[in-house]
Amino acid sequence: MIGTHQLRLAMGKRILVDKLDWQVGDGECWSVIGRNGAGKSTLLRTLAGLRQPEAGYVSIDRRALGEWPLQELALKRAFLAQARSDAFSYSVIETVLSARHPYHDNRYWENSDDHHAAIAALAAMEVDHLAARDVRTLSGGERQRVAIAAMLAQDTPLLLLDEPANALDLAHQVSVMSLLSKLCREQRKTVVIVGHDLTLAHSVSSHALLLMGDGRWLAGPVAEVMQPPVLSEYLDHPIEIVRHGERTIFIPGSPQ
Numbered sequence: 001m002i003g004t005h006q007l008r009l010a011m012g013k014r015i016l017v018d019k020l021d022w023q024v025g026d027g028e029c030w031s032v033i034g035r036n037g038a039g040k041s042t043l044l045r046t047l048a049g050l051r052q053p054e055a056g057y058v059s060i061d062r063r064a065l066g067e068w069p070l071q072e073l074a075l076k077r078a079f080l081a082q083a084r085s086d087a088f089s090y091s092v093i094e095t096v097l098s099a100r101h102p103y104h105d106n107r108y109w110e111n112s113d114d115h116h117a118a119i120a121a122l123a124a125m126e127v128d129h130l131a132a133r134d135v136r137t138l139s140g141g142e143r144q145r146v147a148i149a150a151m152l153a154q155d156t157p158l159l160l161l162d163e164p165a166n167a168l169d170l171a172h173q174v175s176v177m178s179l180l181s182k183l184c185r186e187q188r189k190t191v192v193i194v195g196h197d198l199t200l201a202h203s204v205s206s207h208a209l210l211l212m213g214d215g216r217w218l219a220g221p222v223a224e225v226m227q228p229p230v231l232s233e234y235l236d237h238p239i240e241i242v243r244h245g246e247r248t249i250f251i252p253g254s255p256q
Contacts, residue, residue, distance in 0.1 A: 007056035018215030031201035038213030074102035121152035140167035198250035
């Protein structure tokens with residue numbers, strides 16, 4: 001679905017990611033993990049085509065990202081930013097309907113299919129009762145769920161999400177992450193998530209990409225990559241695990 005080829009990302013003189021050869025297949029759910037400033041959001045923006053890499057390139061369906069016309073790209077991938085700003089008084093339903101624009105070609109007004117997709121996405125995020133509300137009046141968690149609903153309404157095979165659980169209460173963190181995992185399993189969508197909750201990441205992801213922030217990286221199935229010694233090195237803090245039934249719970253250990 002999406003891959004990187006000898007990708008290098010830098011911030012000023014600092015190399016964040018170097019020689020990243022990484023392939024993400026259809027139906028896989030990847031978590032991108034690393035310390036603050038390790039380059040997680042920078043990588044996600046590069047995957048979305050919002051930032052040029054310092055070297056190498058990104059491909060989608062074996063086609064270099066720069067070769068995709070913008071409308072075709074908008075039908076292929078959706079991107080959830082870490083933060084957003086609402087400058088205008090749009091309603092919730094209008095905000096979600098705007099994600100249907102790539103399907104409009106030369107027409108502007110939405111049709112019944114667009115409205116059906118928007119309402120279904122709002123219902124999936126349990127915010128359909130807020131459809132008429134001004135987005136500027138929503139709480140942080142409600143606004144986050146509306147943003148995720150817009151991504152779902154865009155209906156792309158590739159979803160790139162930067163901290164989707166941000167501002168959500170515990171119940172909605174679990175439900176949102178579980179929904180994303182379900183989309184991978186049942187609809188063969190491909191999901192790449194930046195996040196900090198190791199337990200959530202392990203429970204919903206099939207694979208993990210760890211970024212060290214100095215160019216080094218490690219990628220593979222969660223069972224191989226999300227091991228305490230490896231995580232402790234990449235996060236620069238001792239990590240321990242506790243088994244509870246079928247669940248694996250990650251907890252910070254005591255500093256040495």
